[in-house]
Amino acid sequence: MLGSRVADALSGTFGVGALNAGAFTKPQQVLDVNDVEQTIVQAGLGDCLTIALMSTTELWIWMQGMDAGTQPFQKLLDDAPVALNLNTLDDKLSEFYEKVARQTVTWWKDAKERVTVSPPEAIVQHDLWLYLLGAYADRAKVxxxxxxxxxxxxxxxTPDHNSDSSAVFELKVTRDCHTPQPGTTTPTKIGLNDNVKWAVSGVQQTHAYRDQEKLDGAFLCVYDFCAGNRPEIEKAVQNAAIQLNVIGRRYWITASNEEHRKDRFPLLAPATSAPPAVNGDGTATALPGSIVQPTTPSAPSSNKP
Structure with a gap:
């Protein structure tokens, strides 16, 4: 989509190019966002990389297509200087996690059973590669x-300028089971210890690649599809990574909207209301933050008729 404002010279012109679909153009003017989405669906390109030029200074990019239900990331086209160091790349990995990884559409074959697509590492790697290209193609080779x-x-x-930082990214995927092969239906379980060993094995790899190529940074990115958001994998990766100056990151992949909400917006434990303690004089002991009305001691009972 070229131009979102009527003042833009190419406003209303729509074009889509995809590696596996050639190109598509619509000579008629598209009037609004709904028209754009309908046109993409009609062209059968809902699952393709989509780039929208919203103005002369901003691109919107849907890495997995609009059908994936993920939010586009914005690529600014201005000339403002931006530092490209290891912290910047680390932030970009977090952005990729928030905008691409936390969804239940493209990386899961059966999210309810926690069965991933196959091969998961290759698919995650491809999406991250596209994301980094979309962000830095004008400043680096990926x-x-x-x-x-x-x-x-x-x-x-590898950045184009020596003032920017270079890095290697090694990806590992941990999951509860292998994806069933064609002709089979029962997933093969993967134990926690095997997942920990697989994740930690990436530390030495990343360290070796960085030193071999004389790169500035080494990122080990573990995309954890296991249930429960358990801490064992992250602790093991961090303990090994710190010894070799590797930046270890674990990203937990939720399998449902409910799981996402519980992770990000946990409910507070319900407050328990206990009756106030009564002192010997008949008055109540106030709990912190509570207001207790004064009580009048009752008259002692008499056994006299």
Missing amino acids: KQEVKIGNGRADLIF
């Missing part, structure tokens, strides 16, 4: 599956 002396790095980030 390459996948780079063969180096110590193996094959998932993502290598």
Whole structure:
């Protein structure tokens, strides 16, 4: 979509290009957001990367297409200087987690049973690669599956200017079960210890890739699809990563909207109301923050008729 304001010279022109679908154009003017979405659906491009030029200074990018239900991220086209260091890249990983990873559509084959798509690491890696390209293609090269002396790095980030930071990103996926192969229906369970070992194995890999390529930073990104948001994987990764100056990050992937709400907006424990204690003189002891009305001691009972 080129131009969202009537003042823009190309306002109303609509065009979509996709790696697997060639290109699509609509010569008629699209009038509003609903018209844009309907046009994309009619073209069968709802699951394709979608980029909208909202003005001369701003792009909106849907990495997984509009059908995924994720929020687009905004790419500013102005010339304002932005520091591109390891903190910036760390923030971008958090942004990717919030806007792309926390959804139940594209990374789950059966979210209710916590069965991921297959192969999960390759799909997560592809989405992160696109996200980093969308954010920094004008300032850096982002390459996948780079063969180096110590193996094959998932993502290598190489900036165009020496003042910016370079980095390697190694991705690991932990999950409760393997995705069933075609012709089978029962998932194979994966134990917690196996998941911990798999996640921690990425620390040495990331460290070796960084030192081999003489990069500035090393990020180990663990995308955890396991139920319960348990702390064991993150603790193990952090303990190993700190020894080799690797930046270890674990991102828990929720499997439902309810799980997301409980994680981000937990309910407070209901307050318990206990009756106030009564002193020997018949008065009540006030609980912190409570107001107790004074009581008048009752007259002693008499056994006399």
